[in-house]
Amino acid sequence: MIGIMVVAHFNLAQEMAAAVELIVGKQEQFEAVGIFPEEDIEKIRGKIIQALKMVDSGDGVLILTDMFGGTPSNISLSFLEEGKIELVSGVNLPMLIKLASYREGKTLDELARFITDYGQKNIYLAQDVLKTRKKD
Template sequence: MIVGRMEGFRACSFFQGSEVDKLRKTLKTSIKEVNTGQGVIILTDMFGGTPSNISLSFLEEGEIEVITGVNLPMVITALTKREGKSLKDLAQTLKEQGSHNISIASEILSTNIGKK
């Protein structure tokens, strides 16, 4: 919706009642499909949750990285800023971007209105 159709990207859903083994297989296939040799980053919701637990078992230094506690700005950054970046650098950027993009609206408003 925001950045249009993307290559080298898969959304793997996990619902209540979904089988853990099925998610593991889906992730395995998806990693293979999107990996062009430059590595793969798996973005998951919360550390300690099932998607994160399963993803972490694919961790491979320099090859497969897992980032937990992901928000939408991070997903967008991952898709638009990955060109020319190493896996490690992109992961670091995402982590920084993720927390940077959280804001309390009234705080930004008061700062901006104060400036005028």
């Protein structure tokens, strides 16, 4: 099974992981890494390496970060390895919930591409949704 890591600023990763567990239950090979301003690059890299070891069973690891260009993404990018470690930025809760039921039997590339598309499609402007419902 593909391992999942969420790497984000402060406690965002841990809180998203807690929400996933509350909604769909405890996840195997799923780790959250929080990045804090007082940590130097080597400490952050060490935390990411430790989490990678915990989630990698040989099928690859998908790292999801909060925003492209931020420290979590920038440091995580140094771990990219084709077919083994992939990164998707802009993580949201619907993406993580979907990953809970969708990562079996997929290649890392298939999963990364699917979840990127899924995340983008699960962002809504409330007034547009409500207008559509009023028409029905």
